[in-house]
Amino acid sequence: METLHEAAEKLKLLGDRTRLTMLTLLKDREWCVCEFVEIFDMSQPAVSQHLRKLKSQGLVREARRGQWVYYSLHVEDKPYIQAVLDAMPTGSQVLSAMDKEIRCACD
Amino acid sequence: METLHEAAEKLKLLGDRTRLTMLTLLKDREWCVCEFVEIFDMSQPAVSQHLRKLKSQGLVREARRGQWVYYSLHVEDKPYIQAVLDAMPTGSQVLSAMDKEIRCACD
DNA sequence: TTAGCATATAATTGAATGCTTATATATTAA
DNA sequence: TTAATATATAAGCATTCAATTATATGCTAA
Numbered sequence: 001m002e003t004l005h006e007a008a009e010k011l012k013l014l015g016d017r018t019r020l021t022m023l024t025l026l027k028d029r030e031w032c033v034c035e036f037v038e039i040f041d042m043s044q045p046a047v048s049q050h051l052r053k054l055k056s057q058g059l060v061r062e063a064r065r066g067q068w069v070y071y072s073l074h075v076e077d078k079p080y081i082q083a084v085l086d087a088m089p090t091g092s093q094v095l096s097a098m099d100k101e102i103r104c105a106c107d
Numbered sequence: 108m109e110t111l112h113e114a115a116e117k118l119k120l121l122g123d124r125t126r127l128t129m130l131t132l133l134k135d136r137e138w139c140v141c142e143f144v145e146i147f148d149m150s151q152p153a154v155s156q157h158l159r160k161l162k163s164q165g166l167v168r169e170a171r172r173g174q175w176v177y178y179s180l181h182v183e184d185k186p187y188i189q190a191v192l193d194a195m196p197t198g199s200q201v202l203s204a205m206d207k208e209i210r211c212a213c214d
Numbered sequence: 215t216t217a218g219c220a221t222a223t224a225a226t227t228g229a230a231t232g233c234t235t236a237t238a239t240a241t242t243a244a
Numbered sequence: 245t246t247a248a249t250a251t252a253t254a255a256g257c258a259t260t261c262a263a264t265t266a267t268a269t270g271c272t273a274a
Contacts, residue, residue: 004196018232067249069250084118141219155221173220
């Protein structure tokens, strides 16, 4: 059983607007780093660092394909994280609210 | 519908070991401030400030009775917070792990 | 009213956090 | 090999945050 301390570490990651948005988008499909860079108004290293934190707590998985790195949600074994994400808006709702163009070569 | 930003604000509160423990204990019953002061290894103002944050996001409710102030959980209208707390250990598990004496005049 | 206890608020401080820019690494293609 | 693109890491900085001590407020009882 996970300790409260460990749970708090994971929840802390959800307590950031950017990371919560990333996880919400990841409900729909995997995303390439370069797509996130286009969507979020922040530098590529900032995006990369958020993803690293999510990976360090096992909330996402990373898969390199060619020069691109794709991240996918990995919360099947974390029911309460799943419950939180289920309660968030859909990925497309979030995306349309952001009103960003995504044009990467990654797809 | 709550925005991702608002949800992140609430989740940030859960992302702290002390506050997550407080909320977990509050699943069982209401607690007096003085009890929390005895349980947690921190000053009374620190406890008070954590409770104020939880109250500011509507996660707990406050009730003064005499010179004591009691806090109770208020998450019936926040299903994903409820889901998180349901996944945490029971209040008595947490309490016995803490191995603290509580002897306040508040009960 | 005064003293004593419980709680809240204010001010301060050190640590953690989220960003930035600069640089390193990895992959692809010429 | 070299250049270009994608991503990660390092270093630095500003802000946030969780604690502390000191003080204010609120209630009870003498």
